[in-house]
Amino acid sequence: MYYRVGKKLEPLGVPLPDGGAHPLLALMSPEELRREGPGLGFAERTIQECGNIRLSKIESLYGYLFGTLRIPLKNKNAWKHEALAFYIKKGLLVILDEKGIIQKRLAALATLKNWDRASFEQMIYDILNDLIRDDLSVLEGLESRITLLEENVLNDALADFNRKLTLLRRELLYLHSYYEELVGIGEELQENEAAVFEPKRLKLFKLFTERAARLSSNAQTLREYSMQVREVYQAQVDIQQNRVMKVLAVVTTLFSPLALIVGWYGMNFTGMPELRWPMGYPMVIMLSLAVVVACLIFFRRKKFF
Numbered sequence: 001m002y003y004r005v006g007k008k009l010e011p012l013g014v015p016l017p018d019g020g021a022h023p024l025l026a027l028m029s030p031e032e033l034r035r036e037g038p039g040l041g042f043a044e045r046t047i048q049e050c051g052n053i054r055l056s057k058i059e060s061l062y063g064y065l066f067g068t069l070r071i072p073l074k075n076k077n078a079w080k081h082e083a084l085a086f087y088i089k090k091g092l093l094v095i096l097d098e099k100g101i102i103q104k105r106l107a108a109l110a111t112l113k114n115w116d117r118a119s120f121e122q123m124i125y126d127i128l129n130d131l132i133r134d135d136l137s138v139l140e141g142l143e144s145r146i147t148l149l150e151e152n153v154l155n156d157a158l159a160d161f162n163r164k165l166t167l168l169r170r171e172l173l174y175l176h177s178y179y180e181e182l183v184g185i186g187e188e189l190q191e192n193e194a195a196v197f198e199p200k201r202l203k204l205f206k207l208f209t210e211r212a213a214r215l216s217s218n219a220q221t222l223r224e225y226s227m228q229v230r231e232v233y234q235a236q237v238d239i240q241q242n243r244v245m246k247v248l249a250v251v252t253t254l255f256s257p258l259a260l261i262v263g264w265y266g267m268n269f270t271g272m273p274e275l276r277w278p279m280g281y282p283m284v285i286m287l288s289l290a291v292v293v294a295c296l297i298f299f300r301r302k303k304f305f
Contacts, residue, residue, distance in 0.1 A: 002026045005115045005123055009107050023120040025106070027097040040094070042066070042087055050085040050096050056181035060193035064089045067185060071131055072178055090196045091120055093127075105130065121201035124189075128208050132182065132215060135175075139218050142172060146222065150229045153236050161233055165226060172223045179216035183209055250299055257291045 003009040005023045012024075028036065030050065037047045046066045058067035065088040070081045085096040095102055106127065113126045145168055149161065186209030190202050197205075265274070265284055274280035 001028075005110060005118075009103075009110050023115070023118070023123050024092045025123075026092065026094040027103050027106075028094060030096065030098055033094075033096055037087075040087070040089070040092075042094075046085075046087075053083040053085060056178060056185060058185045058188045060188065060191070063194060063196075065188070065194050065196060069131070070178070070181075072174060088124065088194075088196055093120075093124060119198070119201055121197050121204050125204040125208055128182075128185070129211070132179075132212060135179075135215055136218075139175070139215065139222060142168060142175075143222055143225070146226050146229055150232060153229065153233045156236065156240070158233065158236065165230060165233075169223060169226050172219050172226065176216055176219040176223065179212050179219060182212040183216060186212055246304060250304055253299075254292055254295050257295070258288050261288055261291070 002012040003025045004012055005025050009025065033042075033047055033050060038044070041063060043061060043066075046061070049068070053068045053070060056067075056069045056071075058065055067086050067088075069084040069086070071084065073080045073082055083098075084102060087094040095106075097103055109126060109130055113122075115123055115126070118126070145164075149164060149168070152158070153161065186205050189197070189205040190209065192199065192202055261284060265272075265280075268275065274283065277283075
């Protein structure tokens with residue numbers, strides 16, 4: 001379906017519109033793209049590639065640009081993606097809208113941005129900018145989750161830390177790669193190798209590239225922050241292990257004199273003076289208690305616990 005872009009998306013009845021004063025937008029299903037793509041001059045390779053979109057990219061071909069997008073979507077604590085393909089010719093933007101998701105978004109965007117007075121470049125900039133409109137708040141949410149993990153670590157609440165941090169780092173890596181791909185798309189649009197844009201309006205794509213680059217930088221900063229939190233976690237684990245080792249060392253030191261006493265008086269040699277002494281057994285008990293108390297006082301003064 002073809003649309004003339006103005007104050008709203010106005011459907012056109014002709015299959016190959018001639019453009020006119022307003023930019024043109026075509027939302028096609030895979031079947032429509034296979035049927036009409038060759039007539040628009042799109043290479044067969046690109047049409048086939050639309051069925052297997054693996055990353056966000058753009059390439060300049062003869063007289064038009066071809067690109068694909070994998071847009072991250074957060075749904076019930078799981079990252080999924082929405083795959084789109086698009087073609088840009090002079091005055092015409094074709095989007096492969098397999099599930100009909102993009103149509104509602106574009107209709108709302110056309111009304112919000114008042115594309116009635118917008119240039120073709122402005123329309124494409126608005127569409128690209130809409131992809132990352134709320135991403136700063138997404139990154140802020142991820143930062144809050146990392147901060148909460150750090151607070152839990154400092155409070156010795158270490159349960160399930162590795163799984164939570166691994167999921168966070170995976171999400172950040174996904175977003176960082178996505179933003180880097182968008183930076184590449186913005187840079188390719190600025191190059192304008194296919195000569196489909198007005199040179200004086202290429203600064204719009206520079207703005208988009210800079211914003212995507214800032215988001216990429218923020219995602220990378222959060223990845224580094226997560227590594228710092230992991231180091232804090234490892235330090236807390238080491239501290240806990242040191243505490244355990246200290247307790248074991250104290251217990252071992254306490255029982256070492258007792259083991260010596262038991263070993264000494266357990267020999268039962270005939271000439272031992274305390275062997276037949278009625279107070280021998282109580283004396284050993286008192287000696288053992290005195291040794292334990294003396295060790296505890298010594299450890300306490302040395303602040304071992």
